Amino acid sequence: MKAGVVVFPGSNCDHDCYHVLKHVIGAETVFLWHKDTDLQGVDLVVFPGGFSYGDYLRCGAIAKFSPIVSEVIKFAENGGHVLGICNGFQVLTESGLLPGALMRNRGLKFKCEYVNLRVDNSDTPYTNMYADGEVIRIPIAHADGNYYIDEEGMKELEENKQIVFRYCDENGTAEDDSNPNGSLGNIAGIINKKGNVLGMMPHPERCAEGVMETRDGYFLFESIAKFIGGCK
Amino acid sequence: MSVYEKFGFPEVTAEAAKGMGLSASEFEGVKKLLGRMPNYIELGVISSMYSEHCSYKSSRMHLAKFPTTAPWVVQGPGENAGIIEVDSEGLCVCFKVESHNHPSFIEPFQGAATGVGGILRDVFTMGARPVAAMNSLRFGKLDKPKNRQIFEGVVAGISHYGNCFGVPTVGGEVYFNSCYDGNPLVNAFALGVVQKENIYLAKAEGLGNPVIYVGAKTGRDGIHGATMASEEFNENSESKRPNVQIGDPFKEKLLLEACLELMKTDYIVGIQDMGAAGLTSSSFEMASKSGSGVRLDLDMVPMREKGMNPYEIMLSESQERMLMVAKKGYEDKVKAIFDKWDLDAVVIGEVTNDGYVRLFWDGEEVAALEAAPLADEAPKYNRPYARGEYMDELQRLPKVDAPSNLQKVLEDLLANETIASKRWVWNQYDHMVRVGTVQLPGSDAAVIRLNESEKGIAISSDCNSRFCLLNPYEGGKAAIAESARNVAVSGARPRAFTNCLNFGNPEKPDIMWQFVSAVEGMAEAAKVLETPAISGNVSLYNETEGKPIYPTPTIVMVGVFDDVTKRIGSYFTSMESAVYLIGENTGYIGGSEYLAAVHGYERGDAPEVDLEREKNIIDFMCDAADKRLVKAAHDVSEGGLAVALCEMCFGGDNVGVNVKLESGIRADALLFGENHGRVILEIDVNNAQVVTALAEKYNLPISKIGRTCSGLIEIANKSEKVISAKVSDLEKIWKNSIGDRMK
Amino acid sequence: MKAKVYVRLKNGVLDPQGQTIQSSIERMGYDFASEVRVGKVFEIEVKDDSCRKDLEKIASTMLANMIIEEYSIEFEA
Known part of the structure; x- marks a missing residue:
């Protein structure tokens, strides 16, 4: 697997994703500059977290006009794998690669903490090393992670098993008490219908090594690396 | 008409100079130095450079008392930030703390945000990539709406700037005392990584x-x-x-x-x-x-x-x-x-x-x-200083009756905003970006892994300003000793510190005396503990309507790990471990949070710091960490032994503690006194003998005080049970106190 | 002249900022405000109103997220 981490002005988890992909997973990894149009033959594109363009209009709203994003859209349409984390998820919804929108947290404040996630679909290229219903602990860090979609859209997500992660308690129950930001249906991460584009608010790259609080995020990267193949 | 005349600047007079903050004698000095009258632009430039903030005119001669060198110091005071070497291959960290008090009072959000921005620039100007930020914050008590508004705004401003910039804000300290009502303190710290040969x-x-x-x-x-x-x-x-x-x-x-x-x-x-x-x-x-x-x-x-x-x-x-x-x-x-x-x-x-x-x-x-x-x-002033006459009264320890229900006292202290969990604060900070934060906020020190190496850094920010009020010399020593102890308790070797000296009006002799005494105490502690000052700043005139803040020399101590996997957390990790106390309980309650919060007295001489003892504690902790002998460690500070024991139980795993003390000290003083030089250790029972021997090697008193258990906090003295509560009940009080007040 | 593009949340989309502001208004002692909705206004200096079509394009693709927001455009001399 060759991975590319997109760098927008204001991306700040770009080095973190690069570190995990390259040094922990052992994948060949490159940075993709927002003004470029060459994807350098990568198999996986990662939109990292951060504050692209300062998040000054709406999170992810300006990034979608970058030259690189037009290329990534084509790449995804042709079946290429795209992972958006936090601000990257916002870029994916803003650019139409994933349905719905991410709004201001219901508590209005930025929130950074470990949360419990239930894996609701382990049959994706990104989650095949988890089990359905497994509860994992991965940190969030965002002010705008409140997922919204209209009723019809929600029905479609449910029917197609597109909801991959939900916020839950330690027993896997996804209720309002365990919802950190007000997301509809406690949604923390979704995949597109085709199954190649995943967006999630939590940061798996922040817990992918033994020295961290948990190592639960490692398996997401390992899943996609195994799925694409050719690492280490 | 010359270009200068076109601007129509006002005439340069002593009055105009005064309006820019220059005293009459300073203005005379300027004229003498130039040999002519400055023009308006020059006057503006000079008055800025002569301001206390830029010239350190009241403090310079005393700051020279700090030790500033050591083999590992690469850059001492005088540049944008100081630098120490972390390993023999030229890996360095660059850090500084700086005040942004006045702007934060006037506009809390932007004031705090630009404080963070300024300190980050100080660090990356040297060529270092910022990898950690921290803050020392002080506000008036949260029962006043104005204080809540400032607190809320400051935290939001720090969160706004640090999160977007992409530096993890890994912790810090937050104190509440009515002396900060009209003068909140916002001291921002940043640390960056740089290779020695790439320093600018x-x-x-x-x-x-x-x-x-x-x-x-x-x-x-x-x-x-x-x-x-x-x-x-x-x-x-x-x-x-x-x-x-x-x-x-x-x-x-x-x-x-x-x-x-x-x-x-x-x-x-x-x-x-x-x-x-x-x-x-x-x-x-x-x-x-x-x-x-x-x-x-x-x-x-x-x-x-x-x-x-x-x-x-x-x-x-x-x-x-x-x-x-x-x-x-x-x-x-x-x-x-x-x-x-x-x-x-x-x-x-x-x-x-x-x-x-x-x-x-x-x-x-x-x-x-x-x-x-x-x-x-x-200008450089040797301002007159003298111990205030009120000091005798302040240092007299009042007699207080022992409360009948000590468990209630413990609950009140855990809910006290200075002691309660600061989760409400650091949840708003992105404290994990850059995947280096290996010790989450809430422990004695923040621990950062450096790049892909095994090296790590521990950072702790401390200053008990009440101690500094009651005895600036001992308070200054304590600020250094406690921050060094916190770093050591996490397993790192304290190496150097940066400071932000927040005081009142230096033109008042009693305030100047606080300043001089605190600096001398800090300098003494820094010498004994081998931790030089490598950067810092001074913030004076922290007074509103003539009411000064307590002297607040904030210290941020930085320590080094050769192997960051040897770090020690401050929460109990498992049941059936042995719990040991390093140091002794003296039962001294002068200047304690207990005396202030429960009895309403901010009185009594500050507890004395035994620097030899502190040095031994540091050496012992580093040795024990290196041998991986300690499962958890926590120093005893605000709220005393009882609060420290509780805090160790609040890691979220419902591990409790059962403690039996054998002391003749009155129970309230035993539980809540704040004498220095104490650390609580969680030890695997199989390591008990080795640890005891190690403590003796460093000449430290060590005693077994109990063991960890499931879900209960129980403290008894001489077979009399004084505390018996569920971990979950006390944890809830401690964890939610600030968030509930801010709703 | 000045073009003003107003962007607001669609009816029915939860607005936590608006709700918070509304409860603050109530805490100030006023009881007449029954619903607050927060929006944005973009003021753009333009030559004349012939740019309406282009502005609509800009508003619908960038200034507003049409999944949750709607916009309107006004010109002011």
Whole structure:
């Protein structure tokens, strides 16, 4: 697997994703500059977290006009794998690669903490090393992670098993008490219908090594690396 | 009409000088130094440089008492930030703490945000990539709406700036005391990583080299902000609001990336951040340090507002700007890098060799001042100091009755805003970005892994200002000792500190005495503990309507791990471990949170610090950590032994503790006294003998006080049960207290 | 002249900022405000109103997120 981490002005988890992909997973990894149009033959594109363009209009709203994003859209349409984390998820919804929108947290404040996630679909290229219903602990860090979609859209997500992660308690129950930001249906991460584009608010790259609080995020990267193949 | 006349500046008089903060004698001194009357622009420049904030005129002679050298110190005080070496291969960390108190009182959100921005620039100006931020915050009590509003705004401002910039804000300290009602303290700290050979300094060398302005455009922000930060507050302060700078963390992030990219090349000679007093201090410092000179064409400076004049440009404190000196002929290469990051980079002058900073407008010289004398011969005062007469009364320990229900006292202390969990604060900070935070906030020290290496850094910020009020010398010692102890308790070797000395009006002898005593106490502790001062700042005049804050010399101590996997957390990790106490309970309650919160007395001499004992604790902890003998460790501070034991149970795993003490001390003093030199350890029972022997080797008293258990906190003294509660009940009180008050 | 583009949340989309502001208004002692909705206004200096079509394009693709927001455009002399 060759991975590319997109760098927008204001991306700040770009080095973190690069570190995990390259040094922990052992994948060949490159940075993709927002003004470029060459994807350098990568198999996986990662939109990292951060504050692209300062998040000054709406999170992810300006990034979608970058030259690189037009290329990534084509790449995804042709079946290429795209992972958006936090601000990257916002870029994916803003650019139409994933349905719905991410709004201001219901508590209005930025929130950074470990949360419990239930894996609701382990049959994706990104989650095949988890089990359905497994509860994992991965940190969030965002002010705008409140997922919204209209009723019809929600029905479609449910029917197609597109909801991959939900916020839950330690027993896997996804209720309002365990919802950190007000997301509809406690949604923390979704995949597109085709199954190649995943967006999630939590940061798996922040817990992918033994020295961290948990190592639960490692398996997401390992899943996609195994799925694409050719690492280490 | 000359260009200067066109601006229509007011006449330069002693009155005008006074309006800019220059005293009559300082104004006379200026005239003598120049041998002529300064013009209006020059007067503005000089008054900024002579302000307390820039010149340290009241504090300089005492700051010289700090030890500032050690084999591992690469850069001591005097640059944008200090630097220590972490390993033998030149891996260094660069750090500093700085106050942004006055701006944060006037506009909490922007004041705190720009404080963070300023300290980050100080670090990356040296060539270091910031990898951790921290803050020491002090507010009035949360029952007053005004204090809640300031607290909320400050935390939001720090969160806004740090999160967007992408530096993890890994912890810090938050204190509440009514002495900060009209004077909140916001001390921002940042730490960056740099290889020794890649360090950049503020230099303006090489005749004819271009001076380049980079970053945000200049507006009329914070004109005379440095002067404002050197005045007492009064009721007019709120009307100074237009002076407040607005921060743009996104721009600063771009500036960081562009500067670090540029620093990998050999295109530039020196670089300096435009902080307090903006272009004035950056140009004069660069010129005076290099003994060169600088010519600036001020009309070339990128301006955000129409009709700005040279005076305003020189004194603007607009944020996110840098001044650099490039090698001649490399201008276009420098510009190309800034272009890539969508930033302005404009040549606004050149390096000269006549020792002067000369300011031009439309090609005509509008001001000329010699750089070195102005920097070197800034006023320096040996202000009179004397112990206040009120000290005898303050130091007398009042007699208090023992409360009948100590468990209730414990619950009240856990809910006390100074002791309660600061989760509400750090949940708003992105404390994990950069995947280096291996110890989450809430422990004694924050622990950061450095890059891909095994090396790590522990950081702790401390100052018990009540101790400093009651006995500034012992309080100063305690600030150093506690921060070093916190670093050591996490397993790291304390190496150096940075400080932010927040005091009242130095023109009052009793305040000056607090300052001198605290500095001397800190210096003494720093010598014994082998932790030099490598950077810092001083914030004076923290008074509102004549009421000063408690003396608050904030210390941020940095320690080093050779192997960060050997770090020690402060929460109990498992049941059926042995619990040991290093040090002794003396039952002294003077200056304690207990005495203040429960009995209403902020009285009694501060507890004495035994520096030899503290040094031994540090050596013991480093040795024990290296041998992986300790499962958890926590120092005893605010709230005493009982609170420290509780805090160790609040890691979320419902591990409790069963403690049996055998002491003749009155129970309330035993549980809540705050004498120094104590650490609680969680030890695997199989290691008990080794640990005891190790403590004896370091001449430390050690006693087994109990064991960990499931879900209960029980403390007994001589078979009398004094505390018996569920971990979950007490944890809830402690964890939610601040969040509930802020709803 | 000045073009003003107003962007607001669609009816029915939860607005936590608006709700918070509304309860603050109530805490200030006023009881007439029954619903607060927060929006944005973009003021753009333009030559004349012939740019309406282009502005609509800009508003619908960038200034507003049409999944949750709607916009309107006004011109002011």
